[in-house]
Each structure stands twice: as structure tokens, then as C-alpha cells.
Amino acid sequence: MANSAWLLEQVSVNLVSLVLVCIVIASVIQGAVRGASGSAQRFMQFAAEGVATVVSVVVAWKLADTLSPQLQSWLVAKRIVIPNEEIGFFQQMLYTFVTGVRDFPLLRVGTVFAIAYLACKTILVRLWLFIALRTGLLGSIGSASRSWMSSGVGGAIGSLIGCGRALLLIACLFVYTALYPETPFTNYVKSSGLYMQGATQVIEPVGGELLASRLPVFAKAVGDEFNHILQRKYEVIDARIxxxxxxxxxxxxxxxxxxxxxxxxxxxxxxxxxxxxxxxxxxxxxxxxxxxxxxxxxxxxxxxxxxxxxxxxxxxxxxxxxxxxxxxxxxxxxxxxxxxxxxxxxxxxxxxxxxxxxxxxxxxxxxxxxxxxxxxxxxxxx
CATH class of the missing domain: 3.10.620.30 (C8orf32 fold)
Structure with a gap:
């Protein structure tokens, strides 16, 4: 990563800013090609997916917090014993994962969260698609008008979508810079004026301070637990005496x-x-x-x-x-x-x-x- 950051610094134009601009321009072009009707449909899809993501995260977090202790109790009651015999690779992985979910809280919460999130988002997206198709919100994009006015409106809507996509990238970069604040790549990212505007004016007011203070602690806890899980593999593969x-x-x-x-x-x-x-x-x-x-x-x-x-x-x-x-x-x-x-x-x-x-x-x-x-x-x- 240090070498990559050095190479980036040799380029006069900040590539982070360039990528952000390209994301917005590409979205504007897509919007103009789709036209007003097609871009409006795409914007509704984008907004619906965003809402579904937020709702799914909240629901999954609540379910993980509630179901994690119950899952642990159920796995403990099962009295899982690693067999004292030669077992194959996939069985080794299975026993390592199952006993890890039973014994390590972050892995258990993460597993429940991932399952709940995927299930909830799938249900919400499919529900929205069903409603949109039944109500005619999703019509045929190909039949949309391609007048200059339609393309202009479509491009304007595309710019909104592009800004949303750029903010998603800025959020990902913000997470990286919070986890690795002293790396050369972090310094390069922060040298981007567009990134800093999005990070300071949008991401930080929404939850940047919480991310910056909690993410490094959480990442260390995840890393520590992951090392525990790696050590667990020796208990599994050496169970046969x-x-x-x-x-x-x-x-x-x-x-x-x-x-x-x-x-x-x-x-x-x-x-x-x-x-x-x-x-x-x-x-x-x-x-x-x-x-x-x-x-x-x-x-x-x-x-x-x-x-x-x-x-x-x-x-x-x-x-x-x-x-x-x-x-x-x-x-x-x-x-x-x-x-x-x-x-x-x-x-x-x-x-x-x-x-x-x-x-x-x-x-x-x-x-x-x-x-x-x-x-x-x-x-x-x-």
C-alpha cells in the first residue's frame, strides 16, 4: 500500500477526486440515455435500495442482539463434541465454525447479523419490486421518450444518483482512514478536496465521530477474535488422539x-x-x-x-x-x-x-x- 501511495503521489491530478468526478459524469450520461422516465425509475430503485439497506441494518442489529444469547445457549445444549477420528477438510471447517459461533461473541453476532440482514433486505427489495410492478412504477424503459428535454431531465436525475454513489465511495474511504490513520494512502485520500468535502459535510455530521472513535477498537476486537478462531483449528484437526x-x-x-x-x-x-x-x-x-x-x-x-x-x-x-x-x-x-x-x-x-x-x-x-x-x-x- 505504501508503494501504491507513492505512485499515486507522482500523478499531478488526485485520482480519488478523479474517480469521484467520473462516477458522477457516468451517472449523468446514463441518466441522459435513459431519459426522464427511465432515470426516474432508476432513482426510485436506488432510493428504495438505500431505504431497504438502512432498515435491514437496523432490524438485523436488533435481531443479532436478541438472538445471539439464545443461539449460544442452544449450541451449548447440543454438547458438540469433535469426533476422535480422522475427519475431512470440510468437516474440520464446519466444526471450527460451529464451535467458534458457540464460543466467540463477535463471530456469533456477526453470523446472526449477516443472515438477518440478507433475509430482511431480500424481502424488502422483492416487496418493493412487487408493489412497483403492480402499480406501474416500473414501466418499459425502452418506450420512454428520448427528446432533448427528456434527456436533460434524465441527466439531472442521473447527477443525483451519481452524487449518492460518490458518497458511498467516500463513506468506504472514510472507514479505511479511520482504521488506518497513519498510512500514506490515508494521507493521499485526505489530500482530495472532493473527498474532504463529502467526509466533513456529510459523513462526519451523520456518524463520522462515532465511526472514527469506535471502528479502530472494533477492528482490534475482530482481529483478536479471528486469531482465537485460527487457534481453534488446532483443537479440531488434532481432536483424534x-x-x-x-x-x-x-x-x-x-x-x-x-x-x-x-x-x-x-x-x-x-x-x-x-x-x-x-x-x-x-x-x-x-x-x-x-x-x-x-x-x-x-x-x-x-x-x-x-x-x-x-x-x-x-x-x-x-x-x-x-x-x-x-x-x-x-x-x-x-x-x-x-x-x-x-x-x-x-x-x-x-x-x-x-x-x-x-x-x-x-x-x-x-x-x-x-x-x-x-x-x-x-x-x-x-
Whole structure:
């Protein structure tokens, strides 16, 4: 986006303003071609769709707010259990989505909102079309008069439609600038006089301040929840626990009593038995080839990278009754920076808390089972 903004800056005419002008001119030409009757019909359609959109948004928001808790209760009552067997890609996606709707509020509200919005707008548009056809509001455009006066009136009506379309584009750009206020493209957009007129005189008075203050917060919340959903996929694809892994985990945990002792024993086993696969990292860094592997492959080869350590630990921990998560984010690289990393969080029922652990780093030395300052070297995505 930065390079695109630089290229745009080399053009003397602001392309945002140019696009806005072209939208209006194109609408004027369309109106003149349609004539007064055809343009009037198109204007009514445009206005009807606008009203239907606003009404649908309001209705869908109210329904989402009302039905979201009921949907969650219904899904919880269903007691959805991911099968302990090999499942296909589409089943993985289905379980990830359904359990995500059950557990993540923004996804649940968004799903209900989208369904309600589409249903409501479809009904309203079809109802308007039915009424318009029955009352003769939508006649034959081709039979409309093409006199100079008709074309002039049609062009005037087209200009109104064009202004409406331009304002829609300005609203979209306003949302972008609110979400990314410091980007070069945002600065370029704000250098457009036409954009600034529409944004300051129409969008901001209607709801610009609310959008500018709430959108970044909402976008961050959506991003955080999306990362949770991405992490959920590991729970789905690793739901099947191979018998050899389960047996090994039970033998490791058997001499220990309590969740913490079992969790720590598994952490030490994974961290000391699995070797870091530098060849896998090199293959990705040099050739961009990612070698995806299952916990079963990691257990068999005793080699892997951070995500492989974390997935194997999660499967072993679940096989002895522990509640565990695979967490993705950034890990300190020891040189003043951070890089992509994965680790685990395990729930200790005795203390009723989630504690972090990093079996990958344990293999390099040190204690990384809930040490002080863990969050200073590990920054989770969500």
C-alpha cells in the first residue's frame, strides 16, 4: 500500500477526486440515455435500495442482539463434541465454525447479523419490486421518450444518483482512514478536496465521530477474535488422539498426582525428547516451502518446530484429561526483536488458572513452565 501511495503521489491530478468526478459524469450520461422516465425509475430503485439497506441494518442489529444469547445457549445444549477420528477438510471447517459461533461473541453476532440482514433486505427489495410492478412504477424503459428535454431531465436525475454513489465511495474511504490513520494512502485520500468535502459535510455530521472513535477498537476486537478462531483449528484437526501417543502420555503422567505435576512432566518430556528441526525452518526461509506435520509425525520423528512442539504437547495433555490450548504469537529472538512463535497454555484445576509453558524453549535450556515474566518474551496474537 505504501508503494501504491507513492505512485499515486507522482500523478499531478488526485485520482480519488478523479474517480469521484467520473462516477458522477457516468451517472449523468446514463441518466441522459435513459431519459426522464427511465432515470426516474432508476432513482426510485436506488432510493428504495438505500431505504431497504438502512432498515435491514437496523432490524438485523436488533435481531443479532436478541438472538445471539439464545443461539449460544442452544449450541451449548447440543454438547458438540469433535469426533476422535480422522475427519475431512470440510468437516474440520464446519466444526471450527460451529464451535467458534458457540464460543466467540463477535463471530456469533456477526453470523446472526449477516443472515438477518440478507433475509430482511431480500424481502424488502422483492416487496418493493412487487408493489412497483403492480402499480406501474416500473414501466418499459425502452418506450420512454428520448427528446432533448427528456434527456436533460434524465441527466439531472442521473447527477443525483451519481452524487449518492460518490458518497458511498467516500463513506468506504472514510472507514479505511479511520482504521488506518497513519498510512500514506490515508494521507493521499485526505489530500482530495472532493473527498474532504463529502467526509466533513456529510459523513462526519451523520456518524463520522462515532465511526472514527469506535471502528479502530472494533477492528482490534475482530482481529483478536479471528486469531482465537485460527487457534481453534488446532483443537479440531488434532481432536483424534493416536493410541501410541495416548499410551505414552499416560505412562509419563502416571507417577504424578495433580494437574500441575502432570502438565510439568509432559512439558519436560516433550521439551527433552523432540529436537528442533532447523532443516524445516531453512526450507521455508529459502524456498517458502512449509512442511505441515501432525502430532503423530512429530511423535514418530522426534523432530519439529514450535508449532509442532505445541500441537504434540496439546494432544498428550488432552489424553490425560488436561484442558490445554495452542497459542500463537511472537517470541523474543534474543537479539532485540520478535518472531512468529507458538506455545501452550494449560488449565490447572487445583489453582483454577491458565498457566503458560513453552516446551520448544525448554529444549534450549531454562525453565519455561509458568516462569515470572513469561509475557515479556511471549506476545500472544489475542
Amino acid at each position: 493416536p493410541s501410541d501417543i495416548a499410551e505414552a502420555a499416560k505412562q509419563i503422567a502416571a507417577p504424578h498426582a495433580g494437574d500441575e505435576a502432570k502438565a510439568k512432566a509432559l512439558y519436560q518430556w516433550v521439551g527433552s525428547r523432540v529436537q528442533y528441526d532447523y532443516d524445516k525452518v531453512q526450507l521455508y526461509e529459502e524456498k517458502r516451502i512449509w512442511k505441515e506435520q501432525s502430532p503423530e509425525e512429530t511423535f514418530a520423528t522426534r523432530k519439529g518446530v514450535c508449532i509442532d512442539y505445541s500441537r504434540l504437547y496439546a494432544v498428550m495433555a488432552r489424553s490425560v484429561g488436561l484442558d490445554v490450548k495452542v497459542v500463537t504469537g511472537l517470541g523474543y529472538d534474543g537479539q532485540g526483536g520478535y518472531g512468529p512463535h507458538a506455545w501452550n497454555e494449560v488449565y490447572l484445576a487445583d489453582s483454577k488458572e491458565w498457566v503458560p509453558l513453552d516446551s520448544t524453549w525448554m529444549s534450549s535450556g531454562g525453565n519455561w513452565f509458568d516462569p515470572p515474566g513469561f509475557d515479556k518474551t511471549h506476545i500472544r496474537d489475542a
